[in-house]
Amino acid sequence: MKSLRLMAIAPLIAVAAGCGGLGKPNGSGEEKRVVSRISMQEAAEKADAIMLGSISSVRPELNWVHHAWSDGGCDGHTIDGRPTGSVTRRAAVMTIVSEARRGSLLGVVERHWEKLGYEITGHNTSEDVPAVHARTPEDFRMSVLVGKKGQFFLTVTTPCYLASEVQAPRTRAGGTAFEGSVVPDPSVPSEFWSLDVPVPATSAAS
Structure with missing residues (x-):
């Protein structure tokens, strides 16, 4: 997929960012x-x-696939007189996750963040866009949310650091890349995540 450096982000992705202002604590x-x-x-x-x-x-x-990423300045904030900027990376999950198992998948990611010592900063418990927000000790902000048709989106936004050119993600995605800025609906069935029954309490998926 072509990584797009978008400066205007769709409302759904804006929700995913989950932070109150780049480079500024708590907005x-x-x-x-x-x-x-x-x-x-x-x-x-x-x-x-x-x-x-x-x-x-x-x-x-x-x-999953890499989704459009963006970078931009930090409202005039500088380090030793040098300009700074922030980067946002995004990923979209192409696996079909049933409604019965979406909460379990959110929980897996949240527990992973907690194990790493990340602070869970909030939850969105709405049925339309459930989400979990977190941040690292260095103030990298993360979100995982469920969008239309149960599609999961993950977002990571960096704090303000010294301005530089930014390259597309080099990490290898686990799905087929796509062209353009419109993310295809989830289409890959899973023998586990697509089942229409809740995850058993003793499941190893954690």
């Missing part, structure tokens, strides 16, 4: 102090690793 308007001097490219690679680890924590494995 309060207070400037975030960034002590690391890594580049946006290095931050993007870490975001890719977080993304891959989150998806790989799910068993049985999911069919």
Whole structure:
């Protein structure tokens, strides 16, 4: 798939970002102090690793693809007088996840984040767009949400780091890439995730 550097993000993806303002804690308007001097490219690679680890924590494995990614400036915030920027990476799950098993899949990702010491910052319990939001100690913000037709989207947004050119994700996706900015509906059946019955309490999928 062609990775698109989109500066205007669709409402659904905006929900996925799950953070209150790039480089600003809790969206309060207070400037975030960034002590690391890594580049946006290095931050993007870490975001890719977080993304891959989150998806790989799910068993049985999911069919997934990289979705449109974006980068941009941080409202004039600088480090030693140098401009900064933030990167957002996205992935879309192509596995068909039944309504009965969507909550279980959200739970798998949430428990993975908790095991890594990430802070769970919020839940969306609505039936339309259920989601879990989290962040790392370095303030990378993550979200996993369920969109239309039960499609799962994962998003990782970096804090503000030194501005640099940013390359497309290099991590290998577990599905067939697609062209364009419109994500196809989930179409890959799973002998586990597509079943129309809840996940048994003793299941190894965790």
